[in-house]
Amino acid sequence: MAVAEMLERLPQGDGVVSDATLSIRWAAIAEPLVLLERFLADRGVEPDDPVLFECDNSVPGVLTMLALLARRGSFVFVPFPRPSALTVGAPSFCRWRLRVPRGPLAEGMLARPDSFIELDELDTHQPLPKDHALRRGRLVFRTSGSLGVPKLVVHGHDRVIENSRNAIERLRLDSADRVLIPVPVAHMYGFGAALIPALLAGASVDLLAGANVIRYIERERKVEPTVAFLTPNLCATLVRSRAPRAHYRHVVVAGDKLSPELFEKLETIYGRVVNLYGSSEMGVVCAADPLSRTGRRAATVGCPLPGVELMVERSADTQDGVGELLCRHPFGFEGYVGDDLELRSGGDGAYRTRDLARVEADGLVELLGRCDHAVKRDGRLVPLIEIERALERLPGVARAAAIISGQSMRGRGIVAFCMPKADAALMEPAPLRRACRQHLPAFAVPDEIRILPRLPLLPSGKLDRSTLQRISTEPSRPAS
Amino acid sequence: MQATASTIDEASIIEQLTKMIARELDVGIEEQDIDPTVPLLEDGLMLDSMVLFQLITLIETRYGVVFTDEGLESESFASLAVLAKRVKAMIAARDPAPEITSEAS
Numbered sequence: 256m257a258v259a260e261m262l263e264r265l266p267q268g269d270g271v272v273s274d275a276t277l278s279i280r281w282a283a284i285a286e287p288l289v290l291l292e293r294f295l296a297d298r299g300v301e302p303d304d305p306v307l308f309e310c311d312n313s314v315p316g317v318l319t320m321l322a323l324l325a326r327r328g329s330f331v332f333v334p335f336p337r338p339s340a341l342t343v344g345a346p347s348f349c350r351w352r353l354r355v356p357r358g359p360l361a362e363g364m365l366a367r368p369d370s371f372i373e374l375d376e377l378d379t380h381q382p383l384p385k386d387h388a389l390r391r392g393r394l395v396f397r398t399s400g401s402l403g404v405p406k407l408v409v410h411g412h413d414r415v416i417e418n419s420r421n422a423i424e425r426l427r428l429d430s431a432d433r434v435l436i437p438v439p440v441a442h443m444y445g446f447g448a449a450l451i452p453a454l455l456a457g458a459s460v461d462l463l464a465g466a467n468v469i470r471y472i473e474r475e476r477k478v479e480p481t482v483a484f485l486t487p488n489l490c491a492t493l494v495r496s497r498a499p500r501a502h503y504r505h506v507v508v509a510g511d512k513l514s515p516e517l518f519e520k521l522e523t524i525y526g527r528v529v530n531l532y533g534s535s536e537m538g539v540v541c542a543a544d545p546l547s548r549t550g551r552r553a554a555t556v557g558c559p560l561p562g563v564e565l566m567v568e569r570s571a572d573t574q575d576g577v578g579e580l581l582c583r584h585p586f587g588f589e590g591y592v593g594d595d596l597e598l599r600s601g602g603d604g605a606y607r608t609r610d611l612a613r614v615e616a617d618g619l620v621e622l623l624g625r626c627d628h629a630v631k632r633d634g635r636l637v638p639l640i641e642i643e644r645a646l647e648r649l650p651g652v653a654r655a656a657a658i659i660s661g662q663s664m665r666g667r668g669i670v671a672f673c674m675p676k677a678d679a680a681l682m683e684p685a686p687l688r689r690a691c692r693q694h695l696p697a698f699a700v701p702d703e704i705r706i707l708p709r710l711p712l713l714p715s716g717k718l719d720r721s722t723l724q725r726i727s728t729e730p731s732r733p734a735s
Numbered sequence: 736m737q738a739t740a741s742t743i744d745e746a747s748i749i750e751q752l753t754k755m756i757a758r759e760l761d762v763g764i765e766e767q768d769i770d771p772t773v774p775l776l777e778d779g780l781m782l783d784s785m786v787l788f789q790l791i792t793l794i795e796t797r798y799g800v801v802f803t804d805e806g807l808e809s810e811s812f813a814s815l816a817v818l819a820k821r822v823k824a825m826i827a828a829r830d831p832a833p834e835i836t837s838e839a840s
Binding site for chain 2 (some may be wrong): 466714
């Protein structure tokens with residue numbers, strides 16, 4: 256009973272969970288959890304009623320999440336929607352929508368769940384059969400859907416907690432740590448890699464909602480974290496000319512690649528950078544060892560976690576050991592749930608990550624982008640990330656993005672977009688294209704290079720490839 | 736050309752920051768829709784994390800100033816009016832002797 260065990264363990268540490276306004280010692284957590292349980296029961300939320308739980312990073316949000324875990328209720332866990340975001344409908348199997356917005360928070364409110372919870376019965380609800388698996392003990396994440404339609408990824412409570420427990424040792428978390436979490440706890444990264452491992456380790460946790468450079472630095476000053484969980488985008492805003500912060504042991508980064516330059520700058524400020532790889536389906540898969548000083552630490556995501564088996568599926572057209580990464584995880588997801596409410600398993604065999612990877616001789620795993628972000632040229636597979644890395648090594652290029660567009664003599668066409676550094680001299684596509692030949696085989700050199708003052712990003716901070724795709728079919732204009 | 740403390744007032748900084756947000760940041764907000772008293776983050780102009788970072792960088796480049804870690808506070812970004820005051824103070828700190836007349840800008 257991993258959940259029960261986790262909740263029993265919590266009060267024994269002397270850790271604290273805090274946000275901008277509130278803080279509570281783990282030793283004092285039982286009382287608000289009992290009040291939350293009573294609130295849910297009083298309002299008619301049955302333990303087998305699935306809940307859509309919209310939650311920001313806050314103490315009330317995390318307590319409510321723990322209460323849902325404690326009663327073994329199924330819930331779809333999503334960040335509190337931003338006013339600007341497109342509204343995504345509630346899954347039909349959810350009977351209730353439970354919202355914990357980020358504020359305003361006030362001392363004493365933890366004693367009154369009705370002061371921070373908004374509860375609505377959903378009129379879209381279609382009751383599940385009594386014995387349906389989704390009724391009890393499931394935690395469902397909604398994937399970001401950056402590659403199309405969002406998916407609902409179903410985990411069993413106990414396994415997803417074990418997934419986090421499996422990461423504690425690699426991340427070297429312990430009860431003396433102060434862990435700053437500016438990434439959403441309603442996503443797998445914030446939940447499974449950051450929050451739950453920190454709680455299980457008995458560490459103190461500080462939750463930051465609506466992270467930006469100002470809020471982060473303010474909170475960092477107050478909390479003096481030993482560990483923080485970041486995204487590459489947040490990192491890019493944090494490497495301003497800052498003095499090293501000695502209180503950090505390391506920062507964990509996941510979600511997208513860091514440029515070697517950014518990695519190096521981060522290490523001068525935060526001590527160590529730990530690259531982590533995982534997914535909504537598999538939880539934490541790989542993470543670098545914070546103490547390791549060998550290997551290509553900037554380019555790789557460390558070795559697989561204990562019990563996790565990785566295989567690279569090679570095919571005739573891949574070279575250098577590159578292929579799709581397949582993963583067997585002892586604590587992976589149960590399956591996806593679609594409109595028909597069937598719980599479809601992700602397959603009995605190894606899970607296809609759709610990520611391209613290569614495993615080095617020392618077991619370190621190098622991620623080379625999504626399988627969809629690779630192109631056959633002269634009969635050979637070129638991961639677009641290799642082109643992007645080559646361009647980013649050229650002087651003056653801050654960030655590069657390559658996409659597949661049109662046709663060329665070598666196969667599908669490649670168009671690359673380069674964003675110049677703020678202080679770079681005026682940049683021309685032709686010399687850039689010549690220069691990247693130093694770093695790329697001829698078949699991988701982009702057919703066209705365009706200069707953009709900024710690369711388009713999605714609200715999640717990831718590259719907006721569909722906008723680039725559209726731009727690539729428009730006639731090129733000289734950069735302004 | 737960088738502004739100096741003696742040649743720039745808060746009203747012109749507000750005007751310049753307004754133009755900066757409308758023309759140089761990718762936010763789709765028109766100049767006439769920017770009220771200097773409206774918050775820059777939530778409940779106001781809703782500048783997201785990357786845009787906020789760009790704004791900070793633009794201000795640093797344009798005025799030749801640097802926000803220290805201590806200077807990056809939510810209060811300074813409460814509104815354009817507050818931010819302009821802060822920028823003016825940073826320009827003054829950069830030019831410790833504002834009485835010395837610089838070239839006209």
